[in-house]
Amino acid sequence: MFQMSNQKMLDKEQQHYAKAARIKYFDIVIKSGKGAILTDEDDNKYIDLLSSASSTNTGHSHPHVVKAIQDQANQLIQYTPAYFATTPEAELTPRVAALAPIEGPVKVAFGNSGSDANDAIIKFARAYTGRQYIVSFTGAYHGSTYGSISTSGVSLNMTRKIGPLLPGVVKVPFPSPWYKLPHESDDDFSDRMFAAFKLPFETYLPADETAVIEIEAIQGDGGFVKAPEKFLNQVYQFAQAHGILFAIDEVNQGLGRSGKMWSIDHFPDVHPDLVAVGKSIASGLPLSAVLGRKEVLDALDAPGNVYTTAGNPVTTAAANATLDVIEDENLVQRSAKLGKQAHQFFDKMKNKFSFVGDVRIYGLNGGIDIVNPETGKPDSEAATKLICRIFELGALMITVRGNILRFQPPLVIKESDLKKAFAMIEQAMQELNEGKLTKSPTNMGW
Incomplete structure (x- = not known):
């Protein structure tokens, strides 16, 4: 068969x-992938440092997952779980429930994407509490359906031209490090941000009419930022005191990505009522789940959260195989171990290059700020030059918020490939430092 080029x-x-x-980055058409290596239509190979937006934690075409998909496709491709179990x-259902970072009996509702899992959180929370208001955070990315896009707060293009959005949604500031004042202690920063969180409740938002507070314990597209532990504990305690449900979005950060099974596991004193899961649960196949306390998920009757293809036989077979791989190959522990190597590498880059600002690494996962060395302000142009040069050298890396390098390789990446990727990043940074990178594409990234 005649093979077309990427560009054609x-x-x-x-x-x-x-x-x-599609968010604009590089002009390639991906043809195949194995582990952490991708191949495009021109047969160029790349080390994947994005994992399909953290949806392929087990890598590309893992043989155990592939076999499960093939075997199930030979048995039954689709029958809707809206009517019958398969x-x-x-x-999968009791297996996922047993993994939930939730105290007490847990129930599960499947969906097709992280977006509808976050929509389901809104529905179940309102049904259980009888309250209308939903609280989310600036910088959040919860999805693109009308409910999840209403609770998101990471891009103006997620609100521009498509309003009005879902009523009853109130956004409060997320404690990102760039909001921290010079010489402000961590405790003082948490207290100040918690005061900002409480302000709506003290002025116009009745706590007794608020159904749920949803947060990413580690924000993804908002900049790969872990909430300060004191702040998250304060918000959780506020929710507990006022009968407000507490929900965690684990779509980006769950299933080993952060060096723990769930990002909320970094916060031992927080016990969510609801959890949204997606992306890597089926190694990238369209499957999501909302996990919740039994009494919360029992508050809604069918067909309040029914989808024809949610939890279908092929995607749930892939999910069972995915959990096998995570367990059998110790991917949570591997993420933590290789994440330490990544942290050491990017700290070294920070010490070596003045344009590398804050480094935030949690497992094989994080954000690296690229800044103007003279002002300390975000430098999106320099960050774009870097990812373009890294791409030319043979690795796929993108930016979020314009100036933040997104680092999320598959958890199965070989250490040798990880070191090769580090060498490419260092070379690109060295060339930027020497003024050799002149290409600066426009209209690229978020």
Whole structure:
């Protein structure tokens, strides 16, 4: 068969592909992947430092997952769980419930994406509490359906031209490090941000009419920022005191990504009522889940959260195989171990190059700020030059918030490939430091 090049395929696709459906980065068409290595239509190979937006923690085409998909496709591809259970779904449900970072009996509701899992959190929270208001945080990315896009707060293009959005949603400031004042202690910063969190409740938002507070314990697209422990504890205690449900979005950060099974495991005193899971639960196949306390999920009757294809036989078979891989290959522990190497490397880059600002690494996962050395302000142009040069050298890395390098390789990445990627990043940074990187594409990234 005649093989088209990247550019020829893109030229044909772009005549018909909606611009709202893809964030602009590199002009490639990915043909195949194995482990942490991707191949494009021109047969160029890349070390993947993105993991398909953290949806392939087990790597690309893991043989155990592939076999599970193939075997299930030979048995039954689809029958809607809206009416009947299927074997892999019935096996997966108690398994996922047992993993939930929730105290007491847990129930599970499946969906097709992290977006509808976060929509489900809104529905179940309102049904259980009988309250209307939903509280989320600036910098959040919860998804693109109308409910989840209403609770998101990371891009103006997620609100521009599509309002009005879901009513009853109130956003409060997330304690990102760039809001910290010079010489402000961690405790004082947490207290100040908690005061900002409480301000709506003291002025116009009745706590007794608030159904749920949802947060990413480690924000992903908002900059890869872990909430200060004191702050998160304060918010959780506030929710407990006022009968408000507490929900954690684990779509990006769950399933070993942060060096623990769940990002909320970094906060031992917080016990969520609801958890949204997606992306890597089925190694990137369209499956999500909302996990919740039994009494909360029992508050809504069918068909209040029914989807024709949610939890179908193939995706749930893939999810069972994915959990096998996470357990059998100790991927949570591996993420923590290799994450330490990544932290050491990026700290070394920070000490070596003045344009590397804050480094935030949690497992094989994090954000590296690229800043103007003279002002300390974000430098999106320099960050774009870096990812373009890293791409030329043979690794896929993108930015969030314009100036933050996103680091999320598959948890199965070989140490040798990780070191190769580090060498590429260091070379690109060295060339930027020497003024050799002149390319600066426009309209790239978030």
